[in-house]
Amino acid sequence: EAGVAQSPRYKIIEKRQSVAFWCNPISGHATLYWYQQILGQGPKLLIQFQNNGVVDDSQLPKDRFSAERLKGVDSTLKIQPAKLEDSAVYLCASTLGGGNVYEQYFGPGTRLTVT
Amino acid sequence: LAKTTQPISMDSYEGQEVNITCSHNNIATNDYITWYQQFPSQGPRFIIQGYKTKVTNEVASLFIPADRKSSTLSLPRVSLSDTAVYYCLVAESGGSYIPTFGRGTSLIVHP
Numbered sequence: 001e002a003g004v005a006q007s008p009r010y011k012i013i014e015k016r017q018s019v020a021f022w023c024n025p026i027s028g029h030a031t032l033y034w035y036q037q038i039l040g041q042g043p044k045l046l047i048q049f050q051n052n053g054v055v056d057d058s059q060l061p062k063d064r065f066s067a068e069r070l071k072g073v074d075s076t077l078k079i080q081p082a083k084l085e086d087s088a089v090y091l092c093a094s095t096l097g098g099g100n101v102y103e104q105y106f107g108p109g110t111r112l113t114v115t
Numbered sequence: 116l117a118k119t120t121q122p123i124s125m126d127s128y129e130g131q132e133v134n135i136t137c138s139h140n141n142i143a144t145n146d147y148i149t150w151y152q153q154f155p156s157q158g159p160r161f162i163i164q165g166y167k168t169k170v171t172n173e174v175a176s177l178f179i180p181a182d183r184k185s186s187t188l189s190l191p192r193v194s195l196s197d198t199a200v201y202y203c204l205v206a207e208s209g210g211s212y213i214p215t216f217g218r219g220t221s222l223i224v225h226p
Contacts, residue, residue: 004158033214042202042216043159056213091158102149102206104214106158 002026004107006092012113018080021110025073025094031055033104034067034077035091043091049075050097079112087114119203124221133190135220137203140184148179148186151202153219159202163188190222198224 005024013019025032031050035043046065048055051072060067064083069075079086089111093104120138127133139148147166151159163170165177165186176189190197202219 035216040218042200042219044216045214048213093158102147102164102204102214103161104151104159106160108156109158 004092004094004105006090006107006110008110009108010111010113012115013082015084015114016081018078019082019112020076020078021090021092021112023075023077023092023107025075025092026105028096029094029105030072030097031095032069032075033091033093033095034075035093037089037091037109039088046077082112082114084114087112119205119215119217121201121203121217121220123218124223126223126225127193128225129194130192133193133197133222133224135188135190135201135203135222136185137188138185139203139205142183142205146206148177148183149204149206150175150177150186150188151204151216153200153202159216162201193222193224195224195226198222 004026007022011019033048034046036046037043046060047057047067049069052069065079067077089109091106091109093106095104147164149164150162152162153159163172163175163177165179167179167183170177178187200219200221202216204214204216
């Protein structure tokens with residue numbers, strides 16, 4: 001079974017530029033999460049989708065971050081414009097849903113450096 | 116919101132049993148306890164989850180006392196490859212599961 005795919009793996013941009021990350025969850029997984037992990041900290045949930053609907057985006061900085069999950073499969077996370085403090089690893093995860101909501105499968109992440 | 120508290124770091128030696136305790140005093144009746152492991156430059160990996168008493172799988176055991184205000188992840192006979200950060204999560208009650216990771220416990224296994 002293929003795991004959660006993310007691209008790119010690494011990205012370096014200058015502040016005020018835009019960047020987009022892509023995630024392809026495990027086939028059949030209804031729930032998709034985007035996390036931000038700053039060095040030395042645990043992952044912080046940015047947004048959670050159930051199919052193509054948003055379940056929670058309370059910690060998403062909506063003035064600069066946006067995310068979508070069209071057709072309930074792939075998802076993209078965008079930052080526009082980027083700030084220095086956005087330097088972090090962006091993780092995507094998915095779960096089957098139903099009774100297995102607690103077992104999340106994570107992708108390898110995208111390491112973003114904002115200079 | 117059931118906040119969790121874990122030790123920031125722990126040290127052990129190969130072959131020893133390691134127990135990492137997580138406090139979650141405000142755990143709700145319907146909340147489950149889940150543990151993840153994260154290696155450097157990788158996403159977290161699910162280890163085990165439980166509701167009460169004891170759960171065991173091929174990787175670890177999870178002990179949950181009757182009051183459920185804490186839980187202990189037990190790793191038997193650790194090796195160098197168990198060096199990682201371990202996170203305890205408690206499911207938020209009130210409907211949708213909103214996962215909240217703390218800072219985790221950094222376990223270092225020495226030769």
